[in-house]
Amino acid sequence: MPPREKPLxxxxxxxxxxxxxxxxxxxxxxxxxxxxxxxxxxxxAVRKIDRVGAGHSDEFEDYMLRTxxxxxxxxxxxxxxxxxxxxxGPEHKPHGCxxxxxxxxxxxxxxxxxxxxxxxxxxxxxxxxxxxxxxxxSLREHDGSLDSDCDVETVKLDKRREIPFRRWEALExxxxxxxxxxxxxxxxxxxxxxxxxxxSSWPKLAQELIDARDGSRFGFxxxxxxxxxxxxxxxxxxxxxxxxxxxxxxxxxxRSPVARTSREVLNDFVADHLYSVKWAVxxxxxxxxxxxxxxxxIAESIATRLEARGLRADRAMAEAITIVEIVGASEHWETLxxxxxx
Numbered sequence: 480m481p482p483r484e485k486p487l488x489x490x491x492x493x494x495x496x497x498x499x500x501x502x503x504x505x506x507x508x509x510x511x512x513x514x515x516x517x518x519x520x521x522x523x524a525v526r527k528i529d530r531v532g533a534g535h536s537d538e539f540e541d542y543m544l545r546t547x548x549x550x551x552x553x554x555x556x557x558x559x560x561x562x563x564x565x566x567x568g569p570e571h572k573p574h575g576c577x578x579x580x581x582x583x584x585x586x587x588x589x590x591x592x593x594x595x596x597x598x599x600x601x602x603x604x605x606x607x608x609x610x611x612x613x614x615x616x617s618l619r620e621h622d623g624s625l626d627s628d629c630d631v632e633t634v635k636l637d638k639r640r641e642i643p644f645r646r647w648e649a650l651e652x653x654x655x656x657x658x659x660x661x662x663x664x665x666x667x668x669x670x671x672x673x674x675x676x677x678x679s680s681w682p683k684l685a686q687e688l689i690d691a692r693d694g695s696r697f698g699f700x701x702x703x704x705x706x707x708x709x710x711x712x713x714x715x716x717x718x719x720x721x722x723x724x725x726x727x728x729x730x731x732x733x734r735s736p737v738a739r740t741s742r743e744v745l746n747d748f749v750a751d752h753l754y755s756v757k758w759a760v761x762x763x764x765x766x767x768x769x770x771x772x773x774x775x776x777i778a779e780s781i782a783t784r785l786e787a788r789g790l791r792a793d794r795a796m797a798e799a800i801t802i803v804e805i806v807g808a809s810e811h812w813e814t815l816x817x818x819x820x821x
Contacts, residue, residue, distance in 0.1 A: 484587035505559030506727035515543030599731030635763030670768035
């Protein structure tokens with residue numbers, strides 16, 4: 480076993496090249512994911528603002544914000560701004576709302592800031608570089624404390640090899656540099672998509688995802704993902720579902736006169752997941768690289784089809800990444816990943 484060092488929250492570190500600003504496009508306040516969970520303190524605070532604004536969800540088995548008929552948050556205004564934020568101030572929002580899309584991993588060399596990419600504010604437009612100061616404004620709890628989403632002491636490379644975190648940083652540096660320079664993720668990660676599975680098959684997973692659609696935005700993302708697997712693995716002609724998140728991307732494209740290339744959008748997404756090192760605890764690098772290569776292949780296929788519909792290249796890839804990130808955080812994908820045999 481390699482020597483273990485205590486994970487540290489500070490110094491707070493940000494990946495070079497990462498950029499983000501919230502423009503209020505509104506996608507994160509919809510049913511692409513659960514709107515919560517809430518602590519009991521947050522539940523009471525929300526109910527003081529609106530007594531029907533939050534409650535217990537049987538689906539999530541926790542306290543959550545309510546949704547309106549269109550799947551958006553109960554507090555989402557027609558202009559896509561949060562009514563709690565607008566009238567009470569950002570400090571009155573539940574911490575989960577304040578924190579999205581930020582993530583924070585404690586490592587032996589300090590805390591690493593990373594972000595979710597299921598948000599057009601993260602993937603489109605002229606956004607300022609991420610800074611530790613700006614991240615901490617959202618990452619700190621209401622009482623000012625700072626906590627991590629994940630603690631990493633050492634890094635698994637595969638089933639047999641585990642190395643000290645500082646040694647991993649030396650291996651990670653050229654991978655991040657390759658992604659930043661535009662090298663395709665397959666080459667940068669040294670991985671291929673659709674590896675062998677020990678307890679399932681890709682067509683079986685695809686059908687499970689398609690069968691799980693429920694009319695929500697999340698359900699449509701599952702269906703897109705499943706349909707694309709069948710297209711790539713079995714050569715079936717794609718039968719694309721609807722795009723219920725298109726309105727948020729319409730707003731994002733309208734405020735984004737300078738287009739990024741689809742490769743820039745894609746590689747930024749891959750680099751953020753690599754930099755988070757959340758995968759280091761359970762699955763290791765070999766499995767991470769294989770599952771990420773699979774999501775890259777699916778994202779590229781979806782983006783190509785959206786471009787054929789006339790969408791701008793950066794927007795097409797941003798929409799595709801929203802799909803593969805949502806599904807990547809789902810129980811369907813998290814259950815499958817440990818069965819990957821790279």
